Structure formats: structure tokens, C-alpha cells
Amino acid sequence: MAEEVPAELVRSLEGTAREVRKEVIRMTFAAQSGHPGGSLSVADILTTLVFHELRIDPARVDWPDRDRLVLSKGHASPAMYATLALRGFLPREELSTFRQLGSRLQGHVDRTKLPCIEASTGCLGQGIGMAVGMALDARLRKASYRTYAVIGDGECQAGPTWEALMAGGHYRLSNLVVILDRNGLETDGSTEAIMGIEPIVEKFRAFRYHTIDIDGHSIPALLDAFAEARRTTDGPTAIVARTVKGKGVSFMEGKHQYHGKAPNSAEAEQALAELSRGEGAPS
Amino acid sequence: MSAFAVGKPESLRDAYGKALVALGEKDPELVVFDADLSGSTRTILFGQKFPDRFFNVGVMEPTMMTMAAGLALQGRTVYASTFAVFAAGQAYNAVRQSICYNQANVKIVATHGGLLVGADGGTHQIVEDIGLMRGLPGMTVIVPADAPTTRAATFAVADRYGPAYVRLTRENLPPVTDGSFAIGKAAELRSGSDLTMVAVGSLVARALEVAEDLQKVGVSTRVLDFASVKPFDAPALLRAARDTGAILVLEEHSVLTGVGALVASTTSENSPVPVRRVGVPDLFGESGEPWALLDRYGMSKERITEEAWELLKARGKVQ
Numbered sequence: 056m057a058e059e060v061p062a063e064l065v066r067s068l069e070g071t072a073r074e075v076r077k078e079v080i081r082m083t084f085a086a087q088s089g090h091p092g093g094s095l096s097v098a099d100i101l102t103t104l105v106f107h108e109l110r111i112d113p114a115r116v117d118w119p120d121r122d123r124l125v126l127s128k129g130h131a132s133p134a135m136y137a138t139l140a141l142r143g144f145l146p147r148e149e150l151s152t153f154r155q156l157g158s159r160l161q162g163h164v165d166r167t168k169l170p171c172i173e174a175s176t177g178c179l180g181q182g183i184g185m186a187v188g189m190a191l192d193a194r195l196r197k198a199s200y201r202t203y204a205v206i207g208d209g210e211c212q213a214g215p216t217w218e219a220l221m222a223g224g225h226y227r228l229s230n231l232v233v234i235l236d237r238n239g240l241e242t243d244g245s246t247e248a249i250m251g252i253e254p255i256v257e258k259f260r261a262f263r264y265h266t267i268d269i270d271g272h273s274i275p276a277l278l279d280a281f282a283e284a285r286r287t288t289d290g291p292t293a294i295v296a297r298t299v300k301g302k303g304v305s306f307m308e309g310k311h312q313y314h315g316k317a318p319n320s321a322e323a324e325q326a327l328a329e330l331s332r333g334e335g336a337p338s
Numbered sequence: 339m340s341a342f343a344v345g346k347p348e349s350l351r352d353a354y355g356k357a358l359v360a361l362g363e364k365d366p367e368l369v370v371f372d373a374d375l376s377g378s379t380r381t382i383l384f385g386q387k388f389p390d391r392f393f394n395v396g397v398m399e400p401t402m403m404t405m406a407a408g409l410a411l412q413g414r415t416v417y418a419s420t421f422a423v424f425a426a427g428q429a430y431n432a433v434r435q436s437i438c439y440n441q442a443n444v445k446i447v448a449t450h451g452g453l454l455v456g457a458d459g460g461t462h463q464i465v466e467d468i469g470l471m472r473g474l475p476g477m478t479v480i481v482p483a484d485a486p487t488t489r490a491a492t493f494a495v496a497d498r499y500g501p502a503y504v505r506l507t508r509e510n511l512p513p514v515t516d517g518s519f520a521i522g523k524a525a526e527l528r529s530g531s532d533l534t535m536v537a538v539g540s541l542v543a544r545a546l547e548v549a550e551d552l553q554k555v556g557v558s559t560r561v562l563d564f565a566s567v568k569p570f571d572a573p574a575l576l577r578a579a580r581d582t583g584a585i586l587v588l589e590e591h592s593v594l595t596g597v598g599a600l601v602a603s604t605t606s607e608n609s610p611v612p613v614r615r616v617g618v619p620d621l622f623g624e625s626g627e628p629w630a631l632l633d634r635y636g637m638s639k640e641r642i643t644e645e646a647w648e649l650l651k652a653r654g655k656v657q
């Protein structure tokens with residue numbers, strides 16, 4: 056329960072998530088391309104995973120028993136790179152090379168260039184299937200590692216998403232956790248106006264997932280949900296994380312226009328000022 | 339600097355979106371599909387004008403193709419757009435069976451073909467789509483080099499019953515044609531007798547630039563725009579083979595399966611001459627500034643010029 060979560064841990068993760076958001080703004084501004092909206096919405100999820108939930112070690116990226124994290128919505132790469140950099144998996148200075156020729160930080164996460172990435176993604180609908188494959192490997196090898204897949208809600212319109220979810224449910228993969236970044240928006244507008252995915256909690260349940268519905272910007276709620284997933288031993292867990300696209304930057308919040316549009320210099324300046332203002336403030 | 343470079347670069351995608359609106363006015367039955375990229379593909383222009391006949395179905399490209407086929411099989415002309423990697427890649431078997439095998443009247447207009455996608459990186463830069471689509475029985479394949487040809491091709495595929503794939507480039511391109519495109523016909527953009535360049539899409543402008551430079555040192559280069567990849571203007575190719583005796587193919591596509599492979603096989607079966615291919619080697623692309631990627635992956639003007647000299651040497655036209 057939330058009251059058991061140490062306040063110090065929550066404060067520290069909130070501070071890290073704010074740093075991740077600032078890096079997202081800096082990276083997309085410097086590249087003048089990339090996807091700020093879905094990177095800002097997923098920042099608290101990735102921060103909680105990478106800084107607390109996952110058993111990983113920057114000094115041993117090939118540790119066989121490390122937990123696996125698959126960012127199926129691979130366009131949220133800025134948030135992924137920023138989180139991994141802050142955790143020590145790559146130099147923070149390297150973030151400025153995002154999307155440039157020769158960089159390890161490709162537009163969409165790329166395992167062949169950056170070893171701490173478990174699976175290359177970019178075309179939506181493929182990350183969950185790879186995560187299911189990883190979870191099956193752990194079961195076959197009797198390995199202790201757990202697999203986490205982060206997916207988008209527009210991505211839930213894609214058939215392969217449901218094929219892979221069906222497989223995870225069918226094989227009762229209790230070592231698999233699927234986190235849905237339910238920010239309500241895709242490229243062209245709202246998911247419910249374009250191709251509705253509701254009732255999404257019921258869908259996950261029908262696909263045989265222990266399903267937890269939470270505020271995806273609440274660190275205590277995320278910590279609780281991941282703990283509950285660990286306690287769930289009879290099948291996979293789905294976490295429906297209710298989020299706001301563009302979270303933390305007033306003029307990007309709830310705006311599909313910032314799905315794939317970088318901030319200009321005035322916007323970047325304002326965004327960074329807003330994110331800094333939140334520093335130390337109680338949440 | 340070169341004689342042809344008259345206009346400034348224009349958006350092929352805008353030309354497509356506007357042509358779609360004109361088609362929608364002409365044909366009240368025409369339906370358009372998109373998969374959550376309508377702002378980028380510009381089908382949004384049609385959607386704003388004819389909301390009842392526009393279906394933005396979200397992230398479900400294979401099913402978009404099957405739905406488009408279902409409507410087309412009821413007698414409608416249907417356009418379906420998304421990025422090329424999703425149209426030809428993600429949806430391949432839906433295009434193959436529901437559209438081509440069914441002979442459904444669906445026109446796939448795919449934007450963001452090739453490396454000029456730029457910063458999104460290798461996952462999104464499909465350089466195999468021309469090969470995939472050209473291999474489908476009954477498929478018409480068009481690769482416009484500029485906005486006027488895009489507009490003309492958008493209309494031309496409507497006038498011809500059956501499946502079509504039109505590959506557009508994300509980057510703006512300078513006009514190099516007068517838009518007098520016809521399916522099955524190559525356009526001779528420059529006459530010449532020492533060498534022929536066969537080019538498609540973004541590399542047509544580069545072909546013309548290099549041809550202009552070669553002229554300054556006395557080499558006369560014919561430039562053919564092969565926007566109609568299938569059906570292919572074999573007579574124009576074989577005439578060029580006979581007249582100039584050497585062919586350089588330029589395409590922003592894998593050299594394994596693209597227009598270069600087509601040109602090499604067509605000439606070797608009918609009128610063997612030396613052929614060299616400039617295009618993407620057997621590699622995935624990566625993030626980068628779009629035009630810098632063309633240079634990095636072997637399609638720079640310098641590289642094209644070197645390949646031209648190799649051919650002239652092979653023909654004994656220079657030492």
C-alpha cells in the first residue's frame with residue numbers, strides 16, 4: 056500500500072523523472088525532431104522501472120539474470136535514453152547526439168548500436184511479442200529474470216499487440232508485465248475518436264492478465280503496482296497507467312500536435328523553465 | 339547552376355493531397371484510408387473536404403488494406419496511404435492477397451519511402467519496397483521524381499483499373515518534369531549519346547546535375563526518368579542501350595531488388611551492355627540528416643560521377 060512506500064524514495068524518483076523530462080526537451084530541441092509527447096507521458100513509468108523495479112546493473116549489461124525492458128513504443132526513445140543515461144548506462148553528454156548521423160542514439164531504440172537496449176523497436180506492435188519470447192526463455196532456462204514491456208494506446212489498435220498479449224495470457228507468463236501508457240492520444244488525435252480501444256481494462260482481463268488500473272504519474276501507485284505484479288504468480292500482469300501526453304510542459308499537455316514535433320527555441324526555454332519550477336515542490 | 343534546376347523544391351505529399359481532393363470532387367464514390375498519419379501523408383486534405391468518405395483507422399495497416407479491398411470489390415476506387423515501411427512492409431501479405439490476388443482497385447500511395455526519411459532512422463527507411471511491390475502480379479508501381487509527376491500519377495492510377503503502389507519521398511524535391519507522366523512510359527529529360535542514366539525518385543535531379551557537369555567535359559548523357567517502374571518502358575531502355583552502349587541506374591533503394599536489378603536483367607536478356615547500379619547497398623539505414631544519408635550510403639554526386647567514368651572506360655570512350 057502507498058503508505059508503506061518510503062517518502063524519500065518517492066521524492067528521489069520524482070526528482071529523477073523531472074530530470075528525464077528536461078533531457079527529453081533538450082534532446083528533441085537539439086535534434087529538431089523526435090517525439091516529445093509520448094516521451095513525457097512515459098517518463099514516470101520508465102524512471103520507476105529503471106531506478107527501482109528492474110534488477111539491472113550498468114556495469115554488467117550482459118548479466119544473464121538482468122530483468123528485461125522492452126520499449127515497444129520505440130519512438131519514446133528520448134525518455135529511454137535519458138533514463139538509462141541518468142542510471143549510468145551511457146554518458147549523459149551522449150544524449151546531445153540523438154538522431155545525428157553516426158550516433159548510437161537512433162530515432163527509435165536500437166540494440167545493435169546501444170547494448171543496454173534489449174530489443175530494437177520502432178514499428179509498433181512488435182515489442183510485446185519479443186517480450187513474450189524473452190519471458191518464455193526465462194521459463195525454459197528456469198532463470199529468475201522478469202520481462203517488462205511498455206506499450207502505447209495507439210499501439211493497442213494494432214493486431215500483433217493482441218496476438219502477443221494472447222500468447223502471454225495463454226502461456227500464463229507470471230514473469231511478464233505489460234505497462235500501457237494510456238495517454239489517450241496518438242499521432243492524429245484521440246484514440247477514442249480515431250479507433251477506440253475501450254474498454255481496455257476489461258480487454259486485458261479477457262486476455263487473462265491480472266490488470267491494475269493506476270495513475271501513471273503517481274510514483275507510489277507505480278511502485279505499488281510493480282510490487283503487486285511480483286506477487287502475482289499465476290499469470291501475466293497488465294498495468295493500465297493513466298497518463299497525460301506531454302506531461303509536465305503546460306503547452307504540450309493533452310496536445311496530439313506534440314506527438315512528433317520538436318519544440319522551437321522559445322518553447323524549449325519555456326518547457327525547461329516550467330520543469331525547473333516544479334523542483335522541490337510537493338507533488 | 340545546372341540548366342534544369344529551375345524551380346525550388348516542392349512537397350510531393352502536398353501535391354498528392356491536393357490531387358486526392360480533386361479526385362474526390364470528380365468521383366463521388368471514391369474512398370480514402372489512412373492509418374494515423376494523415377497529417378504527414380496529407381490525406382487529411384481529403385478528410386477535411388469529404389469526412390464521410392475518409393477513414394482514419396488508426397495503427398492497423400494490414401487491416402486498413404483489407405478494408406480498402408472490401409470497399410474496392412464493391413466497385414469503388416479506393417486510396418490508402420501510410421508510410422512506405424508500413425504500406426509495403428507491415429501490410430505486405432494483406433496487399434498481396436486482399437488487394438493483388440483479388441485484383442481489387444486499391445491505390446496505395448505510400449509516403450516516406452527510402453533513406454530521405456532521415457532522423458527517424460533505419461526502422462522507418464524502407465529500401466526494399468520497390469522490389470516487394472514490383473514482384474506482385476498485377477501491381478502497377480510508380481516512383482515520381484517531383485510534385486508535377488506525383489499529381490499526374492495520382493490521377494493516372496485512378497484511370498487504370500487495378501492495384502497500384504505509388505512511392506513518395508518525404509523531402510521536398512525540385513520539379514524536373516512538366517508533369518506529362520504516362521503509365522508505362524519513360525520520360526527523356528535530357529538527350530545524349532555517350533551514356534544513359536536511368537533514374538527514379540529523388541535521384542532524378544542528381545542525375546540531371548551530374549549530366550550537366552559531364553557535358554562540360556564533353557560527355558553527352560541521356561537521362562531517362564523511369565517513374566513508371568511497372569509497367570516498365572522496355573523499348574525506351576533498349577533504345578538507350580543501343581544508342582549509348584552503357585547504362586547507369588540511380589535509385590534511392592536497395593540495389594539488390596530495385597530498378598537496377600530490373601534494368602540489368604532486361605538489357606542482358608535483350609541487348610547486353612555494361613550496366614552499373616548506384617543505390618543503397620545491402621544495409622539498413624540509420625538516423626541522420628536526409629541528404630547526408632544519401633551521400634553516406636553511396637549516392638553522392640561524386641560517386642555517381644565516378645560510376646559514370648567507370649562505364650565510359652568500359653565502353654572504351656575514355657582511357
Ligand SMILES: Cc1ncc(C[n+]2csc(CCOP(=O)(O)OP(=O)(O)O)c2C)c(N)n1
Pocket residue numbers: 090092093094096128130177178179180206207208209210211213236238240241242300314373374375397399424428
Ligand atoms: C506499425 C506502425 N504504424 C505506424 C507508426 C507511426 N507511428 C509512430 S507513433 C504513432 C502513434 C502511436 O500512438 P501511441 O501508441 O498512443 O504512442 P504515444 O501516445 O505513447 O506516443 C504512429 C502511428 C509506427 N511507428 N508503427
Ligand SMILES: [Mg+2]
Pocket residue numbers: 093207208209236237238239240241
Ligand atoms: Mg498514446
